[in-house]
Amino acid sequence: MLPGAAPRVGISGWRYAPWRGDFYPKGLTQKNELEFASRKLSSIEINGSFYSLQRVSSWRAWHDQTPEDFLFSVKGPRYVTHLKRLREPREALANFFASGLFHLGPKLGPILWQLPPTLRFDADLLESFLAELPRTSDAAALVATESTRGPAPEERGFGVDMPLRHAFEVRHESFDTPEYFALLEKYSAASVVADTAGRWPFLTAVTADFVYVRLHGDEILYESGYSAPALDEWAARVSAWRASGRDVFVYFDNDVKVRAPYDAMALAARL
Numbered sequence: 001m002l003p004g005a006a007p008r009v010g011i012s013g014w015r016y017a018p019w020r021g022d023f024y025p026k027g028l029t030q031k032n033e034l035e036f037a038s039r040k041l042s043s044i045e046i047n048g049s050f051y052s053l054q055r056v057s058s059w060r061a062w063h064d065q066t067p068e069d070f071l072f073s074v075k076g077p078r079y080v081t082h083l084k085r086l087r088e089p090r091e092a093l094a095n096f097f098a099s100g101l102f103h104l105g106p107k108l109g110p111i112l113w114q115l116p117p118t119l120r121f122d123a124d125l126l127e128s129f130l131a132e133l134p135r136t137s138d139a140a141a142l143v144a145t146e147s148t149r150g151p152a153p154e155e156r157g158f159g160v161d162m163p164l165r166h167a168f169e170v171r172h173e174s175f176d177t178p179e180y181f182a183l184l185e186k187y188s189a190a191s192v193v194a195d196t197a198g199r200w201p202f203l204t205a206v207t208a209d210f211v212y213v214r215l216h217g218d219e220i221l222y223e224s225g226y227s228a229p230a231l232d233e234w235a236a237r238v239s240a241w242r243a244s245g246r247d248v249f250v251y252f253d254n255d256v257k258v259r260a261p262y263d264a265m266a267l268a269a270r271l
Contacts, residue, residue, distance in 0.1 A: 005247060007238050008071055008109070009268040010043035011260045012214065012253040023261045038066040041264055043073065043109065045251045049101070050075040050114070056100035056151050063104050071109040073167075073212075073249060074101055082116045086129040091148060093132060097140040098147035102157035110165040110190070110212055110249060117171035117200065121180055130166075130187040137162045167192050167212035167249075171200040181205045197221045210247040213238075215263070217254040225259035226252075226266075235270035 014037045015030065024033055037044060046062070048054055062072065080092045101108060134140040141158040150156075168184060169192035184191050184207035191205050193213045199221055215234070217224045226234070234250070241248050250267065252260035 006042070007242060007248040007250065007268075007271050008043035009250045009264050009271065010041040010045065010252075011037065011255070011264050012045040012251045013047045013255065014044055016255050016258075018256070019258050019261070022258045034062060035065045037261065038070050040261065042069075042268065043071045043249060043251070045073045045075060045112065045253075047075045049096075049099075050078050053077065053095060053099045053150060054101075056103060056155050056157070059100040059103040059157065063107055066107065070107055072104055072107055073109045073251065074104075074111050076111055076113045078114075081113055081119075085116070085119055086125055089129060089132055090143075091146060094143050094146040095149050097134065098144035098150045098153075098156050100151060100155070100157050102137055102140070102159070104157075105159070106162070108162070110167050110210065112167050112169060112192070112212065114169040115171060119170075120172050121170075121174040121177060123179055123183060126180070127183055127187075130183065130189060133164075133166050133187070133189075135164055135188070137164060140164060165190070165208070165210060167208075167210075169194050169212075169214060170203070171196075173201050176201050176203060181207050184208065197224070206241070206244075206246065209245075210249065211241045213248070213250040215250065215252045215254065217259075222254055223256045223259075225254060225257070226263045228266075231263065231267050231270060234267055238267075238271060 014034055028036060077096050080089050134143050137158060138161040144156055167190040181191060188208050190208040190210055190212045191203050193204055196216045197219055216222055218226045218230050238248050252264045254260050
């Protein structure tokens with residue numbers, strides 16, 4: 001995504017049974033849902049990568065099913081964030097970057113690292129993890145050489161070098177400290193602005209040349225939609241970030257009652 005481009009507004013994931021016959025027209029096959037959603041929205045957050053390493057064939061298919069100007073964000077694996085809790089991540093990162101996400105090509109946007117609510121801020125631990133993260137696809141290819149699983153090197157999708165962006169969504173109040181934001185700024189990583197209906201910290205510090213927003217529900221986590229006045233407020237925030245010269249990515253995660261795609265389209269229309 002080139003600096004100065006329009007804000008990207010989309011959804012977190014796209015395969016949800018309640019959406020079928022509602023957002024997705026009745027009779028639309030599951031294999032065509034991404035193609036449909038990508039014509040309504042400018043970006044989608046891939047969250048399957050959080051649960052397991054994805055196949056090369058999946059990365060290729062997602063690239064081919066979406067418009068040329070489409071953009072994906074990719075959620076980093078929970079094995080790194082929740083099981084290893086950022087400790088000794090080198091092999092796990094190698095397997096992730098070798099899995100094939102670079103088959104998305106120029107459609108690859110930021111990588112999201114969502115930390116568990118039980119993980120407290122530890123400056124040394126976080127900095128050691130930040131230092132391991134590649135900032136370009138060439139650097140990721142070097143990390144991937146240490147992979148112990150996944151596709152052969154020629155199948156990993158590395159080609160033209162491109163920059164990589166990383167965003168962190170934290171869920172423990174101990175992260176609300178200037179030291180945390182300074183660390184992210186040092187490594188040009190974004191602090192996610194996460195609206196979680198008051199359940200987890202609402203952090204608005206801008207620490208990179210882009211802003212990453214996740215909207216999980218206005219009043220009830222993952223369920224409630226956003227009213228017109230609430231969407232107006234978010235549109236004003238996005239416009240202010242854009243005015244400061246930053247790229248903006250916004251993803252709605254209030255999927256339970258089929259609000260996410262409609263709220264995303266409504267916010268995009270305001271922008």
